[in-house]
Structure formats: structure tokens, C-alpha cells
Amino acid sequence: MEQVKIIELKESILEDNDKDAQVLRDELKGKGTCLINLMSGPGSGKTTTLLKLKDQFAGRISWGVMEADIDSDVDAIRLKEAGVPSIQLHTGGMCHLDADMTRQGLRSFDRDDLDLIFLENIGNLVCPAEFDTGAAINMTILSVPEGDDKPVKYPLMYEVADIMVVNKIDTLPVFDFDRERMERAVYERNPDMKIFYISALTGEGVPELADYLVERVKECNQ
């Protein structure tokens, strides 16, 4: 099995995370690296979606992934085995990353040459939404089996996200998922949300998502 670099993050001592996040965002802009904070509940398919984007990104943008987890390195290994530059960040039990922790990860990753870095946040719909990581773009994934009521139950996640991916649409025939009800709840909280429907398993909808992300990354690094 491949070895991945594992970074044990230290808890931040900075008091003003919002200010620190803005500083980090400006630094990254200066370096021409677009950081996307990828959030979702556990098992919605964050890593699988990234793996599926790989072929679509090939030859268009250079990219890598910082995988954050409480424990384990299974996701970073999956990405590394697929040839995607990645490191594993361990939060030591904490259920989110803030800007200082993200900076610790970026320093260890040490890849100033990439157009795009995904921060795959802890699988959690609550805490990650509360902390600005310094990312230019917040992206959230909801998978069909989780249910269409998540925007009602975890409103902050859908307020802070810029892009929403609805994953596992191949399972729509199996689950009672009301797309209109979900969209209504999302747009009520966030009229500017950009929503994509994909299956990271079959690849449906992934090219459209990739095209949009490539454009956003270019804008982000201008």
C-alpha cells in the first residue's frame, strides 16, 4: 500500500479566525493557488467525486488534495494511488479546520505550483460550516441517500457554500428524494447557490461540474 504524508495539526492559538482566514485567502491569491473547502456529511462521496474529476481536469489545471480526518489515512491513500498529489491531515479529534490549521496543512503540503488545492474537510454538516478556512470557494456535497431535508436541518452549511453537488443520483429510483423541495430549501437560504447533480459512480454530470470548476479556478487565480 502507498505511503502518504500524515500531518498532525495543532489547535490554533489565534483569536480572530475570520481575520486570519482573510490573510490566508490573500496569500493564496498572490501565489495563484485556488483553495476549495469541500464539506459534507460522512459518506456522501467527497473522495470519490474528486477521483472522478481527475480525468476531467487532466491537461486543464494542476491540482492536489489535503485530506482532513479525525483518524486514518484511507482517503489520502486512494488519491495518491490514483496519482493525485495529496497529504493527510489529522485534527486530533476536532471536527473542523480553521484558517490556522489549513495554513499548517498547506505548509506541509508545500505545493506552490498547483492551480487548485481541495481541502477535504471532516465529514460533518455542523462544525466545518462555522469556520472560515481561508478558502476562496466553499463547496458542499449532499448525497441522495442522506435525504432532501438536510438544508432544512443544517442551514448554515447551505448558507456558507457557493457550490452544492448532489451526488449518487444513480440511486434516485431507490430513495424518496424530492429534488424540488430540496432546491426550494437551499435557494431560500442561499439564492446564489450553484447546484450540480452528479453520480460519482457512473460519471453522470461530472463533466459539467468539472467545466464549471475549471472556469472558477481560472477566475480565482486571475
Place this chain on the structure above:
Amino acid sequence: MEQVKIIELKESILEDNDKDAQVLRDELKGKGTCLINLMSGPGSGKTTTLLKLKDQFAGRISWGVMEADIDSDVDAIRLKEAGVPSIQLHTGGMCHLDADMTRQGLRSFDRDDLDLIFLENIGNLVCPAEFDTGAAINMTILSVPEGDDKPVKYPLMYEVADIMVVNKIDTLPVFDFDRERMERAVYERNPDMKIFYISALTGEGVPELADYLVERVKECNQ
């Protein structure tokens, strides 16, 4: 639509949650009420499982539900409409409940006559596992679509739980879920875990789970 009682919980001021949790556990024992702390990620089917247990519990034990959520009261309404005594607890953004918050909920619920109260915790695999709520039993649900790797990624949840329910087994043909790999990871962390496989949609496995819970509740209240 039915109206449910909504309680806005206050953040605890007590310093020693573990001690407070033990006091609450003893109080509940004295009252003959078994408290089960039900935890899982978002959308694994906590409320649907409870609704499916209803017919199985009928005539055997009296029970109710305290629904904890960041926001909304959709779950408590579903339970109340089904005739299950329930109240809605709002955590004001916090991603877990501790013993003091649980006590606030129990006081507002004010049902000393029930054999069993479920505390349906916030949908989250991280924070809820870190706080003893004073419950006699910790129960966790993992749904098949979330993936078999959750015990590896969120180990504490599977260390603190006494009972694990694997839900949505009707979707096993659709997802790549390795039951043996999952069980290995669980038993490694918790050799005493009691695991049940159910479909809260079709009802498969629910009678066995209900029988076990009825016995545990009786033991709990002896």
C-alpha cells in the same frame, strides 16, 4: 401540521460533564426510565428507525423521543404525527448534547411515566461521541450508503456505542459495502458491540432489534 414543543437549550455551565452524566444516570435509574442516546451521521435513518420500532414496542414498553437538532422541528413532527410522545430540542448551533443539556430536555419533556426515552442526538459522527449524555445505553446507526469505512474514520463513535444498527440493508445491491471489513473494524475497537442489520424502509431485521431493545430496557430499569 401538528405542533410540537420546542425547547431552546442553554449551554452548560458545569465543568465536570462526566460526573454530571453519572448523577443523571443514577437519577433516571431511580425513576425507572431508560435513556438511550441515539447517534449517527446525517440521514442514516434515526427517525425512520424509531418510527419502525413503534409497532414492535406496542404493548410491551412505553416510550418517547427527545429530538435534538440545530434547527427545524421536522423529525419531532413526524414522530408526534405517528403518535409517539416527543419534544424538539434546539442546540443553538452546537453539534452535540451533554448531560446538562439532556437534563434540560428531560425536565421540559416531563414524562416520568415512560420506560424508555430516546435522545435522538445531532446527526454527526464526531462531537456527540465525545460527550456522555447520562444515557444508560449508547446506540449508533450506520447506513449502507455511507460506506463500510466509517468505523475506521470515526473510531470514537464505535468505541463509545453499545449497540450498532446497520440500516438501509435493502440498498446493499446498489452499494459497494463490505460487511466483513466493517465488522472487523468495529470489533477491533469494541469487541462487545452488538450489531443489528435492518431496513427501516422494508422492516427487515426490525423485530430482532426491537426484541433486544425491550430486554435491554427491562434490565436497565431493574
